Amino acid sequence: MNDIFQYIDAHRDRFIGELGALLRQPSISAQGIGMTECAELVRRLMSEVGIQARLVPTAGFPVAYGEVPSPGARRTVLIYGHYDVQPPDPLEAWETPPFEPSIRNGRIYARGAGDNKGQMFAHLKAVEAVLRTRGKLPVNVKFCFEGEEEIASRNLPAFVSAHRDLLRADLVYASDGPMHPSGPLVYFGCRGLLYLELAVHGAKRDLHSGLYGGVAPAPAVRLAQAVASLWTSLGKVAVDGFYDRVKKPSPADRRILRAIPFDERSVRDDLGCLPVTGAGGRGYYRRLLLEPNLNVAGLTAGYQGPGAKTIIPRVASAKLDARLVMDQDPDEIEEKIRAHLKRGGFGDIEVKRLGAVPPSRTPVDHPFGKAVARAVAQAWGRPPVIVPNLGGTIPDYLFTQVLGLPSIWVPYAPHDEANHAPNESTTLEGFVNGIRSTAAALFEIAAT
Amino acid sequence: MNDIFQYIDAHRDRFIGELGALLRQPSISAQGIGMTECAELVRRLMSEVGIQARLVPTAGFPVAYGEVPSPGARRTVLIYGHYDVQPPDPLEAWETPPFEPSIRNGRIYARGAGDNKGQMFAHLKAVEAVLRTRGKLPVNVKFCFEGEEEIASRNLPAFVSAHRDLLRADLVYASDGPMHPSGPLVYFGCRGLLYLELAVHGAKRDLHSGLYGGVAPAPAVRLAQAVASLWTSLGKVAVDGFYDRVKKPSPADRRILRAIPFDERSVRDDLGCLPVTGAGGRGYYRRLLLEPNLNVAGLTAGYQGPGAKTIIPRVASAKLDARLVMDQDPDEIEEKIRAHLKRGGFGDIEVKRLGAVPPSRTPVDHPFGKAVARAVAQAWGRPPVIVPNLGGTIPDYLFTQVLGLPSIWVPYAPHDEANHAPNESTTLEGFVNGIRSTAAALFEIAAT
Numbered sequence: 001m002n003d004i005f006q007y008i009d010a011h012r013d014r015f016i017g018e019l020g021a022l023l024r025q026p027s028i029s030a031q032g033i034g035m036t037e038c039a040e041l042v043r044r045l046m047s048e049v050g051i052q053a054r055l056v057p058t059a060g061f062p063v064a065y066g067e068v069p070s071p072g073a074r075r076t077v078l079i080y081g082h083y084d085v086q087p088p089d090p091l092e093a094w095e096t097p098p099f100e101p102s103i104r105n106g107r108i109y110a111r112g113a114g115d116n117k118g119q120m121f122a123h124l125k126a127v128e129a130v131l132r133t134r135g136k137l138p139v140n141v142k143f144c145f146e147g148e149e150e151i152a153s154r155n156l157p158a159f160v161s162a163h164r165d166l167l168r169a170d171l172v173y174a175s176d177g178p179m180h181p182s183g184p185l186v187y188f189g190c191r192g193l194l195y196l197e198l199a200v201h202g203a204k205r206d207l208h209s210g211l212y213g214g215v216a217p218a219p220a221v222r223l224a225q226a227v228a229s230l231w232t233s234l235g236k237v238a239v240d241g242f243y244d245r246v247k248k249p250s251p252a253d254r255r256i257l258r259a260i261p262f263d264e265r266s267v268r269d270d271l272g273c274l275p276v277t278g279a280g281g282r283g284y285y286r287r288l289l290l291e292p293n294l295n296v297a298g299l300t301a302g303y304q305g306p307g308a309k310t311i312i313p314r315v316a317s318a319k320l321d322a323r324l325v326m327d328q329d330p331d332e333i334e335e336k337i338r339a340h341l342k343r344g345g346f347g348d349i350e351v352k353r354l355g356a357v358p359p360s361r362t363p364v365d366h367p368f369g370k371a372v373a374r375a376v377a378q379a380w381g382r383p384p385v386i387v388p389n390l391g392g393t394i395p396d397y398l399f400t401q402v403l404g405l406p407s408i409w410v411p412y413a414p415h416d417e418a419n420h421a422p423n424e425s426t427t428l429e430g431f432v433n434g435i436r437s438t439a440a441a442l443f444e445i446a447a448t
Numbered sequence: 449m450n451d452i453f454q455y456i457d458a459h460r461d462r463f464i465g466e467l468g469a470l471l472r473q474p475s476i477s478a479q480g481i482g483m484t485e486c487a488e489l490v491r492r493l494m495s496e497v498g499i500q501a502r503l504v505p506t507a508g509f510p511v512a513y514g515e516v517p518s519p520g521a522r523r524t525v526l527i528y529g530h531y532d533v534q535p536p537d538p539l540e541a542w543e544t545p546p547f548e549p550s551i552r553n554g555r556i557y558a559r560g561a562g563d564n565k566g567q568m569f570a571h572l573k574a575v576e577a578v579l580r581t582r583g584k585l586p587v588n589v590k591f592c593f594e595g596e597e598e599i600a601s602r603n604l605p606a607f608v609s610a611h612r613d614l615l616r617a618d619l620v621y622a623s624d625g626p627m628h629p630s631g632p633l634v635y636f637g638c639r640g641l642l643y644l645e646l647a648v649h650g651a652k653r654d655l656h657s658g659l660y661g662g663v664a665p666a667p668a669v670r671l672a673q674a675v676a677s678l679w680t681s682l683g684k685v686a687v688d689g690f691y692d693r694v695k696k697p698s699p700a701d702r703r704i705l706r707a708i709p710f711d712e713r714s715v716r717d718d719l720g721c722l723p724v725t726g727a728g729g730r731g732y733y734r735r736l737l738l739e740p741n742l743n744v745a746g747l748t749a750g751y752q753g754p755g756a757k758t759i760i761p762r763v764a765s766a767k768l769d770a771r772l773v774m775d776q777d778p779d780e781i782e783e784k785i786r787a788h789l790k791r792g793g794f795g796d797i798e799v800k801r802l803g804a805v806p807p808s809r810t811p812v813d814h815p816f817g818k819a820v821a822r823a824v825a826q827a828w829g830r831p832p833v834i835v836p837n838l839g840g841t842i843p844d845y846l847f848t849q850v851l852g853l854p855s856i857w858v859p860y861a862p863h864d865e866a867n868h869a870p871n872e873s874t875t876l877e878g879f880v881n882g883i884r885s886t887a888a889a890l891f892e893i894a895a896t
Binding site: 190191193195202203204205207208209210211212213214215216217218220221223224225227228229231233235271272273275276277284287288291292293295296297298299300301302303304307308309310311312313316318319321323345354355390391392393 | 638639641643650651652653655656657658659660661662663664665666668669671672673675676677679681683719720721723724725732735736739740741743744745746747748749750751752755756757758759760761764766767769771793802803838839840841
């Protein structure tokens with residue numbers, strides 16, 4: 001890989017300048033700002049490095065799709081990324097404007113620097129480096145860069161289902177999310193998500209609690225009771241059958257879990273308190289990555305300002321999000337929660353689904369996983385941290401379940417990238433090592 | 449009483465005009481607007497009808513105190529009222545400006561028309577009518593008009609404690625709150641109040657529920673569990689000892705409860721649903737007036753906007769208000785709630801008191817009660833509805849417990865006075881019959 005790594009070093013400053021141009025182009029999917037311009041820019045950047053690129057329309061913002069065929073190559077890699085970014089608010093919290101990239105302290109600051117333009121663009125520069133150095137890629141490469149990741153990948157399921165042939169590959173390779181605090185990271189999927197809203201309705205308006213207290217329905221009391229009934233007093237989910245499909249960690253998972261670095265001090269500093277798993281690290285990652293969780297993301301009822309207001313709220317509601325692991329199914333879990341509420345006497349409570357993504361995993365001992373880990377080690381000069389999957393949720397199931405492919409994720413942004421927040425950044429080291437990682441991965445995958 | 453009632457009829461239009469002048473003077477205690485001017489106006493209006501009136505300073509706004517001694521009279525009546533009003537917001541919802549009284553459809557519309565200037569002023573006009581007709585009052589009368597009722601009577605406890613001698617009387621007579629939908633009303637006290645805020649703290653910031661779900665503390669879950677634990681599944685308060693001091697209704701109370709008119713249709717229309725006591729009326733008033741209630745007035749945690757946001761809230765809190773009946777004590781109930789939470793494993797939950805007023809009652813068969821009911825019947829030409837007490841809370845304990853006096857309340861404002869709301873009004877009929885009621889009450893009390 002030395003010739004390729006030398007090319008990357010030699011063109012480092014130009015690559016950073018080009019990334020700056022991409023970051024300068026707003027692409028706020030939630031607000032529809034700059035999306036057409038950014039999609040076109042991405043297509044052009046793809047073409048410039050030798051990718052056969054085109055924009056494929058969806059019901060929302062287009063997918064920038066591309067191919068670099070490599071005649072005779074045995075393997076095909078599908079690279080996923082996204083060109084849309086989060087809204088930059090609150091603007092006043094940015095040290096430099098979100099769409100005016102600024103380099104300081106070895107980082108480039110801009111909305112999308114980490115999530116996901118910096119990571120996505122590294123793939124393009126890897127293709128450039130290999131093509132300019134070797135004349136061809138060791139594998140066929142396909143690109144699927146969507147424009148709606150920050151708005152829940154609304155149209156990606158339809159796109160993937162409609163283009164199974166186009167997307168045929170041996171594996172999916174993607175860079176998103178942050179690295180481990182200790183350095184490079186490889187992960188193999190994610191927990192799923194089920195997001196529900198519960199609502200209890202009472203009288204048709206807020207009532208004076210003195211003039212109606214005792215005779216009017218009390219929706220906030222019932223909501224608290226319904227919500228509380230979902231857990232045992234020990235904090236386990238009390239919904240019948242919730243854990244039924246949860247598998248024990250495989251021996252490979254156990255090995256991986258044991259090897260994840262756990263810095264108790266930094267976790268405590270981050271949370272401001274001890275995690276519920278206590279001071280040790282092993283239970284921490286098993287609970288976070290391989291066990292499901294049910295969370296109350298919001299509670300709303302009645303008066304919430306300072307001081308006292310004596311009302312019986314008209315309505316009370318709760319936002320619940322469940323993080324699901326293999327082989328839990330969001331539909332089945334929703335049914336179980338509904339059945340639980342019904343059995344508990346809360347059949348009248350309104351349950352609305354606000355989101356569902358199945359969990360998705362590729363085995364940590366998959367041969368392509370080992371190949372990718374070797375590539376990342378070459379790029380960084382040290383082995384990556386391996387975790388079974390992300391605790392959060394990404395649309396990985398589209399690759400593993402709809403396309404039936406193994407899927408491996410290698411983030412290039414630092415753990416403190418501040419994505420979705422002001423002063424988002426990525427490190428120049430992570431960007432350059434990301435280019436090296438993608439390039440090395442193509443060769444390791446070709447040899448697998 | 450005919451001569452007195454004739455005087456009232458003859459001066460009806462002037463009385464309404466004078467009330468208009470009082471309503472034109474803003475007196476918004478919460479914002480400190482017009483308070484000095486209004487206190488002085490009230491003192492002048494008292495003096496004009498022959499009351500020895502003065503403003504007594506407090507740590508807040510002054511009390512307008514007055515006396516009409518009646519040499520040789522056996523009885524002394526202390527009349528309570530308040531000259532401050534609620535803020536008039538939202539201004540754009542008023543059909544005519546809140547401090548420009550407007551007469552239409554037999555009502556006078558203005559902030560304070562019902563709550564409480566119209567009711568308070570009726571007492572003054574009753575004194576005028578009796579003095580001009582008979583030359584003297586049949587009882588000694590004292591007046592205590594505070595300027596802080598709408599800000600929780602902050603300084604009234606200190607005023608009453610400091611002026612026990614000045615306030616010496618045989619009973620307290622007061623007009624506040626709305627009448628019954630069917631007409632005039634007499635009541636004998638109120639439920640008490642205990643207002644608490646519970647808070648559960650977790651990590652030092654809101655966390656991503658995917659990246660921390662399962663390992664971070666879940667304050668909203670714990671809050672729901674703590675709050676839910678306060679009730680049984682049947683909706684009774686589960687706090688040990690909560691009902692200990694609650695007395696069974698006396699035979700007199702039972703008689704009174706049975707006689708309260710209950711219009712199921714209007715209750716259903718008002719609530720938009722059936723009350724929890726079902727379709728009958730008797731259980732309704734017993735629950736509302738003579739039984740305590742524990743209510744969740746507010747719940748707050750995490751994300752409350754539309755759609756999904758996947759966070760673990762940093763903090764979760766609940767506002768609880770308890771309505772207490774004789775002989776429940778707010779301090780003791782607070783202790784019991786704290787002990788309950790502690791026993792349930794929620795000892796770490798922060799409990800803050802935001803308010804406490806003891807319950808207060810005068811027996812419904814008190815001789816002065818019968819006297820007042822006779823007076824109201826004379827004034828209106830039909831007997832009043834009698835209820836044991838208000839479901840809401842007023843500072844009645846200052847009269848019954850601090851001064852040790854019986855206390856009887858006779859509202860003069862209509863049930864739909866819209867107090868604390870835009871387009872507040874009182875009926876001219878209620879105002880005039882209020883003047884007649886006070887006048888007649890002085891004679892009936894004198895004869896008791």
